[in-house]
Amino acid sequence: MLNNWLYIGLILIIAPIFPIMALIIPRILAPHKPSPLKSETYECGIETVGDTWVQFKVQYYNFALIFLIFDVEIVFLFPWAIAYQQLPLFAVVEGILFILILVAGLVYAWRKGFLEWF
Amino acid sequence: MIMDWALLTEWTIKSLVLIFGLIGGFAYLTLFERKVLARFQVRIGPNRAGPHGILQPIADAIKLIFKEELIPAKADKIIFIVAPIITVIPALIILAVVPFGPDIRLFGRTITLYISDLNVAVLYIMSVTSISVYGIVLAGWSSNNKYATLGGIRSTAQMISYELALGLGFVGPILLSGSLSLVGIVDAQKNVWFFLYQPVGAFIFWVANLAEVNRAPFDMPEAEQELTAGYHTEYSGMKFALFFMAEYIKMIAVSAIAVTLFFGGYRGPLVDQFPVLGPLYFLIKVVAFLYLMVWVRATLPRIRYDRLMAFGWKLLFPISLGNVLLTAVGIGLVGITGNNLWLWFIPVSTILFFLLVSHFAQGAVAGGNK
Numbered sequence: 001m002l003n004n005w006l007y008i009g010l011i012l013i014i015a016p017i018f019p020i021m022a023l024i025i026p027r028i029l030a031p032h033k034p035s036p037l038k039s040e041t042y043e044c045g046i047e048t049v050g051d052t053w054v055q056f057k058v059q060y061y062n063f064a065l066i067f068l069i070f071d072v073e074i075v076f077l078f079p080w081a082i083a084y085q086q087l088p089l090f091a092v093v094e095g096i097l098f099i100l101i102l103v104a105g106l107v108y109a110w111r112k113g114f115l116e117w118f
Numbered sequence: 119m120i121m122d123w124a125l126l127t128e129w130t131i132k133s134l135v136l137i138f139g140l141i142g143g144f145a146y147l148t149l150f151e152r153k154v155l156a157r158f159q160v161r162i163g164p165n166r167a168g169p170h171g172i173l174q175p176i177a178d179a180i181k182l183i184f185k186e187e188l189i190p191a192k193a194d195k196i197i198f199i200v201a202p203i204i205t206v207i208p209a210l211i212i213l214a215v216v217p218f219g220p221d222i223r224l225f226g227r228t229i230t231l232y233i234s235d236l237n238v239a240v241l242y243i244m245s246v247t248s249i250s251v252y253g254i255v256l257a258g259w260s261s262n263n264k265y266a267t268l269g270g271i272r273s274t275a276q277m278i279s280y281e282l283a284l285g286l287g288f289v290g291p292i293l294l295s296g297s298l299s300l301v302g303i304v305d306a307q308k309n310v311w312f313f314l315y316q317p318v319g320a321f322i323f324w325v326a327n328l329a330e331v332n333r334a335p336f337d338m339p340e341a342e343q344e345l346t347a348g349y350h351t352e353y354s355g356m357k358f359a360l361f362f363m364a365e366y367i368k369m370i371a372v373s374a375i376a377v378t379l380f381f382g383g384y385r386g387p388l389v390d391q392f393p394v395l396g397p398l399y400f401l402i403k404v405v406a407f408l409y410l411m412v413w414v415r416a417t418l419p420r421i422r423y424d425r426l427m428a429f430g431w432k433l434l435f436p437i438s439l440g441n442v443l444l445t446a447v448g449i450g451l452v453g454i455t456g457n458n459l460w461l462w463f464i465p466v467s468t469i470l471f472f473l474l475v476s477h478f479a480q481g482a483v484a485g486g487n488k
Contacts, residue, residue, distance in 0.1 A: 004234040004235055004236050004237075005234070005236070007129050007133075007214070007233050007234040008211075008214055008233070008234050008236070008242075010126075010129055010130060010133055010233075011133040011136070011137075011210075011211050011214050011233055011234075012207075012211060014130065014133045014134060014137060015133075015137060015207050015210040015211050016203065016207055018137060018141065018206075018210070019202065019203045019206045019207065019360055020203065022356045022359070022360055023199065023202075023203070023356060023357070023360075025183060025356070026182075026183050026184075026185070026187060026355055026356045029183055029184055030183065030184055030185055030186050030187060030355060031184075031186045032186060033186065034188075036191070038188055039188060039189065039190050039191040040190065040191065041190050041191075041192055041261075041262060041263050041352070042190070042263060042346070042351060042352060043263065043264065043265070044346065048263075048264070052192075052262050052263060052264050052267050053259070053262070053267070056267075056271055060271055060274070060275050063275050063278065063279060063427070064274075064275075064278060066431075067278040067279065067281070067282065070282050070435075071278075071281065071282060071285065074282060074285040074286060074289075075241075075244075075285070077286075077289055077442070078240070078241065078288075078289070078292065078298065081289050081292040081293045081442075082292055082296055082297065082298055083296075084293050084296065084446065084449060085296050085449065085453065086296075092446070092450055095446065096443060096446060096447075099439060099442060099443050099446075100443075102439060103436070103439055106435065106436065106439070110431075110432065115427070115428065115431045115432060116428075117423065117424035117427045117428065
């Protein structure tokens with residue numbers, strides 16, 4: 001079992017070589033003639049107005065919060081799903097109740113209007 | 119000790135083969151997509167570089183290497199350079215847990231056609247796919263460009279919304295096979311592919327995958343008409359190519375994972391007698407899925423953003439929850455009655471449930487024109 005993680009580690013070491021090479025080779029081969037006009041922010045030829053790093057819509061944050069709740073609950077379903085075929089009836093019913101609680105949470109968020117995008 | 123070195127060499131070679139295979143696959147996938155898309159639009163497609171344009175990817179690569187790379191003056195330089203690397207690496211390592219074929223005997227050694235048979239392979243896939251979101255959002259943010267920032271944020275919201283349906287899509291095969299390891303899941307599909315028990319699960323998994331890799335009709339982060347090129351607006355040369363590469367390699371990866379989970383992986387007729395057929399079947403299935411992706415892109419128009427979120431949260435998520443519930447009930451019925459025929463309760467009930475929910479949720483997804 002430890003070996004399997006070792007192999008993952010091996011590919012983790014090998015994988016970055018290619019993208020890093022892809023960044024280094026053009027440094028040698030590609031032309032480099034910077035000018036202030038070239039390094040301006042690209043907005044279809046129009047000069048930029050105002051700051052980019054501003055506050056953005058709070059709704060993205062709302063969705064992230066709902067996602068966090070449900071994602072954790074889905075991960076809790078995984079161990080239940082593996083052991084499902086050996087579980088006693090009590091654990092099965094409990095798992096199904098858990099899914100129904102998830103559904104209740106979804107219905108609540110839906111009714112409260114958190115799933116609307118405006 | 120000599121044995122260990124042999125093992126280590128073997129696995130290094132396998133890792134290199136996987137990574138270079140993916141990079142080569144990416145190069146020819148771009149050509150494949152352009153060719154197929156051209157045919158859909160009654161064009162010929164690239165045909166100048168080499169016979170039938172087969173040298174086109176090489177020409178593109180050479181062009182990109184010799185392009186000047188620009189870094190905007192206002193950009194956050196370190197993050198700007200690191201972001202493409204963060205995006206590519208997860209795409210390259212995600213397939214490490216997918217078996218490409220049965221064990222093969224070569225040079226007197228038994229060689230397994232996977233990098234690693236983790237017993238938590240599904241969790242590995244889920245966690246690795248979520249890392250690639252970071253690359254995209256960091257690229258969007260560090261460019262200090264309004265289009266790029268919007269594209270990055272949009273992409274995050276979209277990916278996390280569809281990740282729920284994706285995660286629940288995994289639960290169906292896990293319930294049926296009782297294993298988190300992809301090797302185990304493929305072995306469990308010896309007789310019947312899980313697609314037959316999980317038609318709705320496979321469909322939802324596939325749609326969520328399209329959204330996860332930002333493919334049409336869910337290519338909101340890169341909607342040309344609205345956001346120029348989305349999160350990679352400011353990128354040029356090889357850095358741009360890395361983003362492009364990550365997207366296409368992820369297409370290959372999700373196709374391979376979908377094949378493994380629902381379509382029997384490398385399984386097919388005569389595989390047990392001739393193990394060499396395994397990778398061939400796997401390749402054919404993956405190419406079929408890639409063709410499907412291009413087909414979808416050629417057919418469907420881009421979905422509006424509010425509908426995209428509504429589709430994910432109000433349609434796919436409830437249906438995938440119901441799918442898990444009904445699958446559990448079906449397997450429970452098999453356990454109680456001892457009759458395997460009850461497994462067919464799962465596809466029948468899930469398809470009915472799917473039709474019911476999609477009928478009632480239509481209004482909710484379409485939304486009002488505000």
